Amino acid sequence: MNRGRFLIGAFSGIAVVASTDHLFARALADAPLPGLPGGEDRVLVLLNLQGGNDGLNCIVPHGNAEYYRQRPTLAVPQSDVLAIDRQIGFNPTMRSMKALYDQGRVAVVQGVGYPNPDHSHFRSTEIWQTAAPATYEHTGWLGRYLDDANLPSNNLFNGIALAQVLPEALISNKVDVPAVAQLGGYGLISDRNRYARATYGELVRDNRFPFTSPYLAHIAEVEDDAQRGSEELPQLVAGYKTDAAYPATPLGRSLALAAQIVGSRTGTRVLYVQHGSYDTHVSQKGTQDRLLGELSDATKAFYDDLAAHGNDKRVLMMTFSEFGRRNAENGSNGTDHGEASPLVLLGGGVKGGVYGSYPDLTENDMGNLRFTTDFRSVYATVLERWLGRPSQKILAGAFPTIPVLG
Amino acid sequence: MATIATAQVRPAGHIEVSNALAPYRGSLDRRSAAHLLRRAGFGGTSQEIARYASMSPGFAAETLTHFADTSALPPPPDVYDPRPALFALRGELRGGDSTAKRKARQSIRREMVRSILSLQNWWLGRMLATPAPLQEKMTFFLHGHFTTAAIQKGVWPAYVWQQNQLYRSSALGNLRDLTLAVSKDPAMLLYLDNALNNKTHPNENYARELMELFTLGHGNYTEEDVRQSARAFTGWSLNRKAGTFFDNRRIHDDGVKTFLGRTGNFDGTDIVNIIYQQAACPKFWAEKLLSEFVYGNPEPELIEQVAALIHRHDYTLAPVMSTLLQSNVFYSERAYRALVKSPVEYVVGTHKAFGLAAIVPGSLPALRAMGQVLFYPPNVAGWPGGAAWITSQTVISRQNFVAQLVNSKAMRQGASWIDGLPMDADTSSRALVAQILQSDVPAQAYSQLTGYLDGAGTSALGRLSPENAAERVRGAAYLTMAMPAYQLS
Incomplete structure (x- = not known):
């Protein structure tokens, strides 16, 4: 905003009175955090790699000749791979991630996908977000967790999406999850005037309109929550100090805010962060290398920040992408939409290592990797072994957990 | 607390599908005129609302669908052409010191961003001032539908402007013709990578989104149709020097393709024509138009009605939009304030x-x-x-x-x-x-x-x-x- 062109001080004729609504926030800050069954105050950070991350060039099957045959120009040279073992290794841009792997903080789950894979970005994203490959659900898998978890209903921050748009994963029936792209700008100018603030609150809370609209109640609720939340959140996290060196990237800023929220008494259980776009139909190498480097470096800074504050054991990060990409490269130095791909779990509570089996590059599904681990098994693991809730109802089915968490 | 979970929610209450598209026989007032101007334009000033409130619904719809003369509006800003600077990078700056080259690249990028900013400002100003609001509303709708992002992938300001003008000139035109023009539009060829689609290893990006997002909707084609369509579109590229469509026969796949049940040596034109022969196509557009201009998640019966209308007019938008904007369903309480403003x-x-x-x-x-x-x-x-x-x-x-x-x-x-x-x-x-x-x-x-x-x-x-x-x-x-x-x- 070019503030010079606007005359700020919309309500400058009236004295700005300090808010006293902080009482709620302070009360929250002083209260002990509600505990999970495990007794720990655990947080899940879900990191969406938007656009379909090419798993083959992320966790590279450098011991597989078929990979090099199908990717004559795009394959990562064997000598460049940051080897995990003789079969697979990290993309060379992921040095920081590899360092965390070597410390036993990273688990790679291979071949994650679902039956009858969909190649549409939008449908496949929806499937991952709602955990429903065969039906259309209105709530997200973490939204259903929030509905189920009996978290304090007066806390506005049980879940937070660090995004402008609320992702489907966090859409719930009972809990409104705020979307906060960044703290700067997260506040109503009119709230600086107590008089306008009070009237605003009265007006947005009254939704007895003389017409009906399917969106009216929703908007009234979000406007009300936004006013209260934007006043409370900056205060709740204000005391957090860090020396962590985050990269100056959007993901770096998002993860810095995530660490700040985790390290403050907000009662947050679920955070959502996004990164992209990984949709590399053309000139894949430059784009994906840059993104994986950003991902790796920002994640390392995040982990170090958590560890420096003693929060590393409280936080589990999980990446996901709507699909991997086609085994064979296309004619424009890129790859088209594929199917199964690996994902990463990271945190102090993770038992590092490689889980699941790498999909076969020859026994494939029209040139795409067939999944070997259902993504709902990973979700079930996170729900049961991390968030401490039964998964069967949330996932509409029983899925075996993976022994990846302590 | 309760929250809305779906992106599109159908209004509550009863709908009379049999006369939903019949002309609304009531008279307009400030409330309904403001509703019309919000949907068919970007809202109304007090004077504009008063003017439309004095019209009959039919006359108001005809007034909106027959675009007023816009020649008095400010012309678009000059768009930056990066080609001379890019050629210099490959020419006299080639092999030179890296600082000069970096500076040249930064300058190109800065000028492109500035050019897009001036186009954005110009377009907002036009939305505000135009005497033909539906023309800008349709241009805006088409920009969100056949969408393209600027600068990345070589989508230069000139291409952005060219595409914007395409949508403006096709605002109430024929959807099939527009789809074909979009398939040859430089900005789209670059944005969805068809400019690089060649017979050796086809690139499926455009072929997929053409069906999924632009014309048929998810579920109305198979993965094999995507692959076959991608083959048909091979070689549809652009002449980067001239900035125009170029049908590069050398990299076109001349083999036989089987697409949506039809077999032949198809190219992009055939693909578009076959798509527009599918029953799913008018339904797709019917749902799109209803969701954009009337209300979200419309009933299947209502979609059928509008699809039949679209089919009857062979995909020409002007009569379809005129019918919609003077219909009973458009002026129903179900449609009133039933959409969220962008x-x-x-x-x-x-x-x-x-x-x-x-x-x-x-x-x-x-x-x-x-x-x-x-x-x-x-x-x-x-x-x-x-x-x-x-x-x-x-x-x-x-x-x-x-x-x-x-x-x-x-x-x-x-x-x-x-x-x-x-x-x-x-x-x-x-x-x-x-x-x-x-x-x-x-x-x-x-x-x-x-x-x-x-x-x-x-x-x-x-x-x-x-x-x-x-x-x-x-x-x-x-x-x-x-x-x-x-x-x-």
Whole structure:
């Protein structure tokens, strides 16, 4: 905003009175955090790699000749791979991630996908977000967790999406999850005037309109929550100090805010962060290398920040992408939409290592990797072994957990 | 607490499908005229609303679908052409020192961004000032539908402008012709990579989105159809020197393809024609148009009706839009305020509500904060719309935009009618609510606003008076626009 062109001080004729609504926030800050069954105050950070991350060039099957045959120009040279073992290794841009792997903080789950894979970005994203490959659900898998978890209903921050748009994963029936792209700008100018603030609150809370609209109640609720939340959140996290060196990237800023929220008494259980776009139909190498480097470096800074504050054991990060990409490269130095791909779990509570089996590059599904681990098994693991809730109802089915968490 | 989970929600209540598309026989008033102008344009000024309120629904729809002369509007800004600078990079700067080259590249990028900014400002100004609002509304709709993002992938400002003009000139034209033109449009060829689609290893990006997002919808084709269509589109590229479509036969796959049940040596034109012969195609467009202009998640029976209309007119939009915009269902209570304003509708409409003649500086960053930057959609599906527009972050950005707009230089200089309101708080609050929200507010809102104008609840401030009117009226206008109803179209 070019503030010079606007005359700020919309309500400058009236004295700005300090808010006293902080009482709620302070009360929250002083209260002990509600505990999970495990007794720990655990947080899940879900990191969406938007656009379909090419798993083959992320966790590279450098011991597989078929990979090099199908990717004559795009394959990562064997000598460049940051080897995990003789079969697979990290993309060379992921040095920081590899360092965390070597410390036993990273688990790679291979071949994650679902039956009858969909190649549409939008449908496949929806499937991952709602955990429903065969039906259309209105709530997200973490939204259903929030509905189920009996978290304090007066806390506005049980879940937070660090995004402008609320992702489907966090859409719930009972809990409104705020979307906060960044703290700067997260506040109503009119709230600086107590008089306008009070009237605003009265007006947005009254939704007895003389017409009906399917969106009216929703908007009234979000406007009300936004006013209260934007006043409370900056205060709740204000005391957090860090020396962590985050990269100056959007993901770096998002993860810095995530660490700040985790390290403050907000009662947050679920955070959502996004990164992209990984949709590399053309000139894949430059784009994906840059993104994986950003991902790796920002994640390392995040982990170090958590560890420096003693929060590393409280936080589990999980990446996901709507699909991997086609085994064979296309004619424009890129790859088209594929199917199964690996994902990463990271945190102090993770038992590092490689889980699941790498999909076969020859026994494939029209040139795409067939999944070997259902993504709902990973979700079930996170729900049961991390968030401490039964998964069967949330996932509409029983899925075996993976022994990846302590 | 309860929240809306779906992006598109169907309004409650009964619908009479058999006469949903029949002409509405009622007469227009300010409320219904404002509804029409929000949907078929970007809202109305007080005068525009009064003008349309005096028309019959049929005449109003015909007035909107027969575009008024726009030749008096400001011409578009010059678009930056990076080619001379790019050629220099390959020519005289080649092999030279890297600092000079880096500086040249930075300068190219800066100029491109500046050029796009001036196009954004120009377009917002045109949305505000045009005497043919539906033309700009359709251009805006098509930009979100056949969407393309600027600068990345070589989508230079000139291509952005060319595509924008394509949508404007096709605003109520034939959808099949437009789809074919889009398939040859340089910005689209670059954005969805078809410019690089060759017979050796076809690139499926355009072929997939053409069916999924542009014409048929998910589920109306197979993965094999995507692959076959990609083969047919091989070689549809552009001449980068001339900046025009180029059918590169050397990299075109001349083999036989089987696509949606048909077999032949197809090229892109055949693919578009076959797509437009599918029963799913008019239904796809019917749902699109209903969701954009009437209400979200329309009933299957209503979609069938509109699909039949589209089919009858062989995909020509003008008669379809005219029918929709004067129909019973369009003027039904189900359609009334049943959509969420996009940020662009919100920003331009707010200028209209205040009667401002020009877009206020600061509008572009405000749009970014609300989640909509023209020529920069989040992805190939365009902007998600509906309930997705409303999050705590974007709502704050919306309210803050109005808080700053009411104190903008233009408003301070008395450009708006709000400075002419009387010093009686009750009369003024009624006038604000009538002008801004066509009185669509809860009964209590009047006393809240009156109380605000009169300084109720505060001891030292005093009642509404010429001394405090400038602040109070601005504050009250802001608060009127903060009400949930104002987010709705």
